[in-house]
Amino acid sequence: MPKVTYIEGKEPDEREHRLIFRNIDRKGWNPSLKKYLSDGGYKALEKSLQMEPGEVTQEVKQSGLRGRGGAGFPTGVKWGFIPPGNKKPVYLICNCDESEPGTFKDRYIVHQDPHQLIEGMVISCFAVGAKLAYIYIREEFPEAARIVENAIKEARKAGFLGEKICGSDFSCEFYVHRGAGAYICGEETGLIESLEGKRPYPRIKPPYFPAAMGLYMCPTIVNNVETLCHVKHIIEMGGDSYAEIGTPRNTGTRILCVSGDVQKPGYYEIEVGKMTMGELLNDVCGGPLEGRTFKAVIPGGSSAKILRCSDTYNVSCPPGTDKREITFDEIPLDFDTMAACGSMAGSGGVIVMDDSRRMSWVLNNINEFYAHESCGQCTPCREGSTWMKKITDRLVAGKASPADLDTLESVAYQIDGKTICAFGEACSWPVEGMIDKFRDELLTDTAEDHAAVTRNPEQKAQRRYLKGVGAQVGSS
Amino acid sequence: MPQTILTDQVTSHETTGTKHHPPFEADRAIEKEANARIDQYPAEQKRSAVLPLLHIVQSKFGYISSDAIEWVAAKLDVEPIKVEEVVTFYPGLRQHAPGKYHIRVCRTLSCAMGGSYELMDKICELAGINRSQTSHHNPVAVSPCGTWSVEFAECLASCGSAPVCLVNDDFHEDLPAEKASELLESYK
Numbered sequence: 001m002p003k004v005t006y007i008e009g010k011e012p013d014e015r016e017h018r019l020i021f022r023n024i025d026r027k028g029w030n031p032s033l034k035k036y037l038s039d040g041g042y043k044a045l046e047k048s049l050q051m052e053p054g055e056v057t058q059e060v061k062q063s064g065l066r067g068r069g070g071a072g073f074p075t076g077v078k079w080g081f082i083p084p085g086n087k088k089p090v091y092l093i094c095n096c097d098e099s100e101p102g103t104f105k106d107r108y109i110v111h112q113d114p115h116q117l118i119e120g121m122v123i124s125c126f127a128v129g130a131k132l133a134y135i136y137i138r139e140e141f142p143e144a145a146r147i148v149e150n151a152i153k154e155a156r157k158a159g160f161l162g163e164k165i166c167g168s169d170f171s172c173e174f175y176v177h178r179g180a181g182a183y184i185c186g187e188e189t190g191l192i193e194s195l196e197g198k199r200p201y202p203r204i205k206p207p208y209f210p211a212a213m214g215l216y217m218c219p220t221i222v223n224n225v226e227t228l229c230h231v232k233h234i235i236e237m238g239g240d241s242y243a244e245i246g247t248p249r250n251t252g253t254r255i256l257c258v259s260g261d262v263q264k265p266g267y268y269e270i271e272v273g274k275m276t277m278g279e280l281l282n283d284v285c286g287g288p289l290e291g292r293t294f295k296a297v298i299p300g301g302s303s304a305k306i307l308r309c310s311d312t313y314n315v316s317c318p319p320g321t322d323k324r325e326i327t328f329d330e331i332p333l334d335f336d337t338m339a340a341c342g343s344m345a346g347s348g349g350v351i352v353m354d355d356s357r358r359m360s361w362v363l364n365n366i367n368e369f370y371a372h373e374s375c376g377q378c379t380p381c382r383e384g385s386t387w388m389k390k391i392t393d394r395l396v397a398g399k400a401s402p403a404d405l406d407t408l409e410s411v412a413y414q415i416d417g418k419t420i421c422a423f424g425e426a427c428s429w430p431v432e433g434m435i436d437k438f439r440d441e442l443l444t445d446t447a448e449d450h451a452a453v454t455r456n457p458e459q460k461a462q463r464r465y466l467k468g469v470g471a472q473v474g475s476s
Numbered sequence: 477m478p479q480t481i482l483t484d485q486v487t488s489h490e491t492t493g494t495k496h497h498p499p500f501e502a503d504r505a506i507e508k509e510a511n512a513r514i515d516q517y518p519a520e521q522k523r524s525a526v527l528p529l530l531h532i533v534q535s536k537f538g539y540i541s542s543d544a545i546e547w548v549a550a551k552l553d554v555e556p557i558k559v560e561e562v563v564t565f566y567p568g569l570r571q572h573a574p575g576k577y578h579i580r581v582c583r584t585l586s587c588a589m590g591g592s593y594e595l596m597d598k599i600c601e602l603a604g605i606n607r608s609q610t611s612h613h614n615p616v617a618v619s620p621c622g623t624w625s626v627e628f629a630e631c632l633a634s635c636g637s638a639p640v641c642l643v644n645d646d647f648h649e650d651l652p653a654e655k656a657s658e659l660l661e662s663y664k
Binding site for chain 1: 516517567569584630632634636637
């Protein structure tokens with residue numbers, strides 16, 4: 001069986017706008033340098049080396065690029081946070097710890113098109129003045145680590161990396177650093193601690209903003225894989241031309257990862273804000289499964305609050321105009337409207353649930369993830385994430401009392417905003433969102449006759465599992 | 477937390493998988509590989525190489541024994557506890573021998589919706605594994621013959637082709653429970 005997903009010649013949907021994913025599944029494509037060069041590779045790097053580092057940063061600022069890792073923070077602005085007159089070494093870290101449930105875009109870039117990432121990274125290193133960069137790859141991508149290390153070797157040999165890159169005065173070196181299966185390493189300060197060889201306990205901001213006090217207490221820029229790839233295209237086409245893709249304040253393309261109950265799950269690269277939720281799910285993804293209807297969608301990775309498909313949303317659409325009522329299908333896929341709808345575009349992981357799913361089961365699955373992944377540094381999160389899981393264990397087992405839902409909600413609000421890093425929000429938002437939208441359903445799940453939960457075979461399997469391991473089902 | 481769980485977490489114990497993995501030994505090849513990794517970090521920041529060194533150990537010997545922890549600590553000029561605290565934190569690092577083939581099934585939302593719990597049940601049934609004693613503290617369950625071991629993984633980042641699993645370093649996707657026997661057969 002193949003180790004790398006590669007569906008040769010799989011055509012993108014005609015409504016897609018492929019920039020970053022142009023070479024993904026492309027016929028005759030492979031991750032070698034030779035292939036990349038034959039397609040005009042490393043031209044953007046050569047172009048950038050003719051510019052001043054400040055000009056490169058300026059192009060990125062003008063492009064309006066917002067980070068694709070989850071927070072959506074403007075990349076150029078982040079780069080600008082390096083203290084002026086800094087004398088310490090500057091580091092760049094590529095965050096390839098892709099671990100937000102529902103997100104699977106970086107996987108394909110590092111497996112199939114590693115040189116695009118390396119080119120984007122060298123340009124970024126040049127812009128911020130970094131001479132050493134690390135690519136932090138999650139442990140669960142062993143093949144990707146090998147592919148990227150090989151690509152680094154190829155690039156070094158060809159003079160795109162190492163001493164005096166492309167004959168210029170700029171030198172820089174890259175290494176792969178593999179994680180070890182911890183979600184918290186996707187948080188930038190946790191990642192830095194991990195890279196320093198410690199437990200990845202996130203640092204508190206302020207004062208530990210990585211751009212000022214990052215790796216080894218030196219200025220450090222941490223960017224997502226997809227973000228760094230965009231830098232290459234921004235230099236190639238110029239910041240202003242890039243900004244014409246997508247919509248104002250939500251520029252460029254982004255890769256949406258659709259999974260769950262749809263006909264055609266997968267990765268789709270679209271212009272930000274130019275496609276609606278309805279177009280994505282019904283047209284591009286082929287609609288719900290046979291005989292089913294869409295019930296709810298988590299639009300930006302499992303920590304985003306859930307949206308109910310039957311709701312209307314009172315938002316400014318397009319952003320900047322007067323508020324109006326729009327249906328779920330009309331929500332444009334951008335950062336700002338998604339936030340106005342009460343959720344977030346996050347990492348672009350769209351998880352779809354149809355009417356066969358019981359929300360207590362969904363929430364319990366999410367809670368188990370966060371209970372497992374809390375790093376344990378802050379008490380509200382360490383204790384709270386496990387409490388929330390224990391309560392939803394009872395919901396799923398049909399052994400909860402109506403008061404449990406209030407307890408669940410109260411625990412969530414006592415974590416949210418009270419922890420060092422954003423994991424507190426990541427684990428409490430799904431709970432808050434679910435109770436907000438599906439309180440009635442969750443309440444019926446607390447009733448004695450809990451027949452509906454076993455409607456899905458998978459749900460049955462999970463219930464069997466919960467019983468089998470003697471998890472805290474109804475134990476308190 | 478009961479004392480037994482704590483003890484269990486910080487010491488390695490024998491499993492039926494032990495026979496498939498050589499005992500830890502720091503030979504010249506491993507020293508060389510380790511030194512190359514250490515060189516990737518600034519000279520005064522050797523501690524950064526703790527994960528790379530632990531990965532070398534785990535990939536060669538299947539798990540990280542206390543001897544290996546002491547070796548890594550000595551290589552990096554840190555106290556063994558600094559290495560041990562890293563080993564006990566990360567879910568990807570093991571202190572007990574897995575089977576010859578270690579299977580990690582993704583259990584997170586999209587895979588669970590796609591039937592990964594059923595896949596896990598089926599794999600356990602075929603491999604003769606009893607998962608009833610596993611928990612988050614001790615996630616790996618090994619078959620009586622030592623050939624197979626299983627654990628649930630948290631999101632393997634391939635939600636669009638659910639359910640998915642890793643067998644050692646090989647990734648498998650679109651793997652409903654019906655394909656479990658085909659999967660195990662391919663490793664026999």
